[in-house]
Amino acid sequence: MSGGMNDDELVHREVPSPNHGERTLPISMAVIHYTEMQPVEAALERMCDPASSVSAHYCITEAGEVIRLVPEDRRAWHAGASYWRGIPDVNSVSIGIELDHPGHALGYRGFAEAQIDALIPLLARIVKQYDIPRANVVGHSCVAPMRKIDPGELFPWDRLADYNLCLPRAECLAAGDPFHNEGSFFMALERFGYDITDQAKAVEAFERRWRPERITGLPNGEIAAILWQLLLDRDQGRTR
Numbered sequence: 001m002s003g004g005m006n007d008d009e010l011v012h013r014e015v016p017s018p019n020h021g022e023r024t025l026p027i028s029m030a031v032i033h034y035t036e037m038q039p040v041e042a043a044l045e046r047m048c049d050p051a052s053s054v055s056a057h058y059c060i061t062e063a064g065e066v067i068r069l070v071p072e073d074r075r076a077w078h079a080g081a082s083y084w085r086g087i088p089d090v091n092s093v094s095i096g097i098e099l100d101h102p103g104h105a106l107g108y109r110g111f112a113e114a115q116i117d118a119l120i121p122l123l124a125r126i127v128k129q130y131d132i133p134r135a136n137v138v139g140h141s142c143v144a145p146m147r148k149i150d151p152g153e154l155f156p157w158d159r160l161a162d163y164n165l166c167l168p169r170a171e172c173l174a175a176g177d178p179f180h181n182e183g184s185f186f187m188a189l190e191r192f193g194y195d196i197t198d199q200a201k202a203v204e205a206f207e208r209r210w211r212p213e214r215i216t217g218l219p220n221g222e223i224a225a226i227l228w229q230l231l232l233d234r235d236q237g238r239t240r
């Protein structure tokens with residue numbers, strides 16, 4: 001399949017944004033965001049305003065309406081300055097999906113069932129169509145740890161993992177700290193994908209995704225064991 005009309009059945013409304021450009025690399029990622037604006041019309045207006053220089057391919061309302069703003073073959077402007085697995089231009093390689101949500105600024109809370117129910121089939125189609133590795137279905141905070149915390153610790157990654165749309169939480173954790181020292185921990189964190197320029201922010205972003213119950217910014221044995229298992233699963237071909 002190639003991009004185009006085949007996904008129309010999952011799209012309820014088109015709100016075309018002028019904020020997009022040429023991709024320089026093939027699609028290999030999907031990035032999940034929250035809008036941190038209410039109501040959703042305000043977020044749509046902003047993503048269609050040339051002066052804002054922001055956009056996304058899709059926005060999903062809390063009621064589960066899927067709105068397309070930018071065609072998938074175009075580079076939307078959702079990730080900003082970003083980095084993942086050696087790629088410094090995440091916008092060029094990704095599909096950006098915004099979730100209508102108040103965010104941390106306007107009262108952080110869980111995501112609406114109807115919204116996640118709409119996200120799952122859309123993401124399933126995208127992951128299949130572009131053969132996106134599960135380790136490349138990420139949150140904005142994963143690719144911009146110094147600037148962003150969306151979609152945040154209440155985003156239900158487990159529900160996406162149930163459908164094989166992102167990596168599941170690591171199991172069979174090693175006892176004790178599997179890395180020799182903090183230097184090798186951060187090397188491994190970068191190898192998994194994260195920008196480690198700001199080490200505390202990188203650990204916070206990792207925790208927000210992989211141990212959302214407690215966000216400290218400090219590496220410890222548990223965090224190291226989770227990272228070790230994630231890398232081991234990938235190296236042994238259980239995930240990619």
Ligand SMILES: [Zn+2]
Nearest residue numbers: 033034140150
């Ligand atoms: Zn974002």
